Amino acid sequence: MSVALVGNPNTGKSTLFNALTGYRQRIGNYPGTTVERRAGFLRNVNGRAPIEVVDLPGAYSLAARAADEAIVLDVLLGRGGEDRRPDLIISVVDAANLGRNLFFCTQLLELGVPLVVAMNMMDLAESSGVRINAPALAEELGVLVVPVVATKQIGIDALEKAIIDSLDAPCSDHCPSFPVCVCAELDGLCHSLADGGAGEHHRASRIEAMQTLLDPGGYHESRLVKRCGRGLAEELAERRRRIVSAGESVAEVEARVRYAWIERVLPHVVTRVRPRRRSRSEVADRLLTHRVFGLAVFLLMMGMCFQSVYAWASPIMDAIDGAQKALGGFFTEVIPAGALQSLVVSGVVAGVGAVLAFLPQILILFLFLAILEDCGYMARTAFLLDRWMGLFGLNGKSFIPLLSSFACAVPGIMSTRSIEDRRDRFVTILIAPLMSCSARLPVYVLLIGAFIPATPLLGGLIGLQSATLIAMYFVGAAVAIPVALILKRTVLKGPAQSFLMELPTYKWPSPRIVLYRMYEQGKAFCVSAGTLIFAVAIVVWALGYYPHPAAIAQAHLVEREAAAQAGVSAEALNTRLAEIGRNEAGEYLRQSFLGRMGLWIEPAVKPLGWDWRIGTAAIASFPAREVVVATMGTIYNLGGEQDETSTGLRATLRGATWPDGRPVYNVAVALSIMVFFALCCQCGATLATIKREMHSWAWPVLTFTYMTVLAYVAALATYQIAIRLV
């Protein structure tokens, strides 16, 4: 048994899903948060067989345009392998916006599946001054209508009962009637589809035929034509011609008939008890969607976000650095010197610990994005930036996936499913990894903290460090513009699509949802630190430790004895011994597998100002960018450069030197590394997601190649320019 939650975007399907199943899933107040099918089980089934609840993306109509709407259709019409047709549909409607929501609801009624209407957001409807008569609506639709407030868990029990009661109920036959000419063509089409072996002859086929006939060039038509051949395309064209000659508009007739039916029904259902007032949402939009103020508010918020990522997290980060150092010291004492000590201290503590130190920043970034998503501001950013997205050859709808890519490109790429135009969607996917995701944050923060002075700018409003951070975020976005334009002019050529998007009502962000989002991301980050990064750190450690030839130890033993016999003061002896120790560790590292590989690639990275250690760390970070921090931690610790006096990796980097004693790092090198990581595509998960969304390995290969070339060239330019300026 399975029931599907279906409805317009922003009607609270996911909130309802969580209330029904006790399952938590990501909820955002912008269209397209749910882009795939998700399932859980109904909590209370009173001894019946378990009932699966499926949460689907939002859609405005059965005539699919975007990839997420196609997912809804495939589930509702029982296509696509494992997804059986649902046994019942829960049509989720927004009570405050019943007219528009009922359009989709009347389409769902004709699917021939039992249906229950969950009328959500009753509280908002009442506060906007309308009273809704649910029984009257039930009467008109011929199905059960349950008023609910999903966010406050009101009406959930009644909904569960209605679901169970309606599972075996007959389907409603209340539906608007279409003009004669449309009905005749529809009957004809149904017949020829059934004769032509178009397949399953269930009741849904009539509504499917309607969507095929009345949505020229839509999803249904292209799908059926693919299956039945060109003959069907000609038949459809002929039938549409007949509808037009009967005086109807093919594209609009369905909407007109359904909205006319709704217009007739609504007065019986909705009574306005208070005249319409300008809602608080509209008042807020007067400022927030203003072309100048709105944009200023947006930039201010983003600036504040990055400033606080830097400023708030610093003390916590210092504490984590301190703890890491103490832990390293503890293990050095507890475990006897040798391979195991080196593995724990250099591989695990210095490697994985270095990455974990960035958890606070990532949590703060997600706090901001979760608040923006939950309050409904995201859709406004799409509206505000529509004209700017024109620079990319895209429209504002592409901005939301790009903005969420600042947290992580994987959900960002998945949320492109709500973009209708295929080419626009592909361009958005290909530039999404250029947005500076949270995995780059550790790299930026590490290098900025170590090499960029904390000079206050603009009278102390913002620090030079935060400004550099913001600049790094801009680098990716700025490079994305020409990339998108080139893609739009060449491989993904097509006209710019006009903006069309609903702006949902603002609401206060729910602390539960925001905190859950932070927890979820924090957990994902820690899990990746504990698995992937851990594994890479160990591999890097092993490559950097072995073969560990005994000859080096012997050579340095001789030196140590020579120093001891030189008869200098105790203090000078200690300094000399420490120096020998560092030399020994450095010698080991150079002789290791990693060191030999590194020296081999050094010529390629030297023009960027990097030494072989940075180059190796960059290559080792292919699975995920943040690994570079762990790898650097391990390499420098193995190389003996992380001495007793330095706190954490930042100080170690400041002390790193070339063999001739010059420091490796300066501002130019730090900038070059940051620019490289801003633009490269060192992320296995992103590449796998691109493959899944675009159904071909060619695209991830293209993405990786173009981004790596871009990153190398940009890092080269940055270093060569900066070294001459600084």
Added chain:
Amino acid sequence: MGRTKFFKQAPRDSRGTRLAIIRRFAIQQSEVDSLGVAMKGTAVHDRLSGMKTGETAAIISIAASQASAKRLADMGFVRGALVEMIRTGRPCLVRIGATCVGLGADHQRSILVLRT
């Protein structure tokens, strides 16, 4: 034809009456066609892009590609529906029913409205 006569007899300045007619007969193509002819004569129809902030207008028709027209119609932009201009520009912000919708330049141009 009878309806058209009635329309012509309606007072010139009471656009509310005309709106009521459009809304009442939204479903009958022939009626609206004749209304369209009548309205071209009186030049009261306009594109949505020509509306000013705060104005409300009724949609007469959508002159767009079938794909765009279908998308707009499904979202509630059907003949007879009232739209209020909240913010002009590209994109503009309109209220239709209880929803705010952002509309790009092409969509604004393709929606023909009758201003009140």
